[in-house]
Amino acid sequence: MQNIMVTGGAGFIGSNFVRYMLNRYPDYRILVYDKLTYAGNLDNLLDVQDNARYAFVRGDICDAATVDEALREHAIDTIVNFAAATHVDRSLMEPDEFLKTDVTGTYVLLEAARTHGIERYHQISTDEVYGQILEGRSSEDYKLHTRSPYSASKAAGDLMCIAYFTSFGVPVTITRGSNNVGPYQYPEKVVPLFATNAIDDKPLPIYGDGRQMRDYQYVLDHCEGIDVVLHRGELGEVYNVGTGTEMHNIDMAHLILDTLGKPRSLIQPVQDRPGHDRRYALDVRKLEALGWESRFSCADAIERTALWYAENQGWWRKIKSGQRYQEYYRQQYQGREVVAKG
Ligand code: NAD
Numbered sequence: 001m002q003n004i005m006v007t008g009g010a011g012f013i014g015s016n017f018v019r020y021m022l023n024r025y026p027d028y029r030i031l032v033y034d035k036l037t038y039a040g041n042l043d044n045l046l047d048v049q050d051n052a053r054y055a056f057v058r059g060d061i062c063d064a065a066t067v068d069e070a071l072r073e074h075a076i077d078t079i080v081n082f083a084a085a086t087h088v089d090r091s092l093m094e095p096d097e098f099l100k101t102d103v104t105g106t107y108v109l110l111e112a113a114r115t116h117g118i119e120r121y122h123q124i125s126t127d128e129v130y131g132q133i134l135e136g137r138s139s140e141d142y143k144l145h146t147r148s149p150y151s152a153s154k155a156a157g158d159l160m161c162i163a164y165f166t167s168f169g170v171p172v173t174i175t176r177g178s179n180n181v182g183p184y185q186y187p188e189k190v191v192p193l194f195a196t197n198a199i200d201d202k203p204l205p206i207y208g209d210g211r212q213m214r215d216y217q218y219v220l221d222h223c224e225g226i227d228v229v230l231h232r233g234e235l236g237e238v239y240n241v242g243t244g245t246e247m248h249n250i251d252m253a254h255l256i257l258d259t260l261g262k263p264r265s266l267i268q269p270v271q272d273r274p275g276h277d278r279r280y281a282l283d284v285r286k287l288e289a290l291g292w293e294s295r296f297s298c299a300d301a302i303e304r305t306a307l308w309y310a311e312n313q314g315w316w317r318k319i320k321s322g323q324r325y326q327e328y329y330r331q332q333y334q335g336r337e338v339v340a341k342g
């Protein structure tokens with residue numbers, strides 16, 4: 001493994017992964033291949049842009065010709081696919097983009113991996129493919145029971161990966177991560193949204209009763225898990241990556257407010273997300289058996305993230321002050337407040 005194409009590398013987890021890999025492996029070269037959608041941001045990669053082992057190509061993973069050219073020109077031997085439409089709420093507004101990128105885009109990359117004889121294709125997937133887990137935990141052989149257009153598209157991508165492994169011998173591995181938090185997460189996802197709203201003394205719109213549970217994982221733990229699977233994972237296998245514990249959303253909101261020294265009265269209940277999954281809960285023992293362990297608890301991860309947003313206001317203010325973000329925010333949240341009766 002020498003020349004890795006990281007698709008979606010200008011997004012949140014991808015950019016953290018690029019930085020991690022450049023530091024960890026002094027002989028690896030990284031090509032970021034990214035369409036730069038609203039979520040892709042070259043500011044996330046400013047500190048690596050002058051690294052001689054880093055290169056960037058702007059392209060869509062659905063565009064086979066551009067993918068083909070990038071693989072050839074950069075003599076790529078490994079593909080790590082982070083590129084996706086990723087926000088559940090947006091998948092309820094415009095499912096089309098999710099099908100295109102998360103399903104067709106995955107297919108295009110797998111086909112390119114097959115024709116180029118790529119040594120490893122790694123797919124970044126999500127715990128959402130198991131659907132809501134009301135009791136117990138989902139291990140990797142748990143049924144796929146998707147409930148949103150986002151999770152259905154990601155599950156279809158996973159199944160296509162397994163199909164290419166089984167039918168054509170493409171050397172595929174898959175990781176299914178829980179909710180990541182950390183630097184450079186677009187402030188539509190709940191933790192950066194709540195942290196940045198809190199800093200500005202704006203309401204924190206909590207969906208429904210706030211008793212849903214998520215496994216909030218620090219992004220560096222996820223990057224290390226992917227690294228372990230890339231180097232020690234078995235071909236054709238799926239590995240869960242998470243802390244293996246969960247936190248209620250309301251507790252996450254309290255923790256953010258407490259960390260930033262803001263009042264809990266900023267919490268504003270709003271109408272619930274349709275089809276809102278109540279709980280995700282991963283069994284992570286398969287990855288632990290490869291020697292990986294989660295180093296940050298959900299609480300550590302949330303605190304560190306809230307502080308990063310307090311210390312890096314330039315990064316997110318540029319996004320939040322833009323018209324595109326403000327239009328999204330209005331469309332998503334305006335008039336959604338739940339007014340207490342009586
Ligand atoms: P993100 O939304 O921050 O970034 C997605 C990136 O993909 C952006 O840079 C965007 O420009 C790029 N992209 C989108 N469509 C593209 C296309 N058609 N062609 C090329 N590039 C395209 O996403 P993220 O939160 O960093 O998630 C990365 C991956 O991890 C996704 O596959 C997601 O499903 C998965 N995942 C995310 C989480 C999480 O909590 N954020 C958890 C588990 C798994």
Ligand code: DAU
Binds near residue numbers: 126177179188190206
């Ligand atoms: O579980 C992994 C998944 O985590 C990833 O695959 C997705 O790409 C990522 O977006 C994330 O999905 P969620 O839907 O869990 O994340 P989100 O940050 O949108 O919401 C987390 C929880 O917070 C969820 O229960 C919904 C709730 N929420 C979210 C928003 C945006 C609120 O209460 N208020 C909000 O404004």
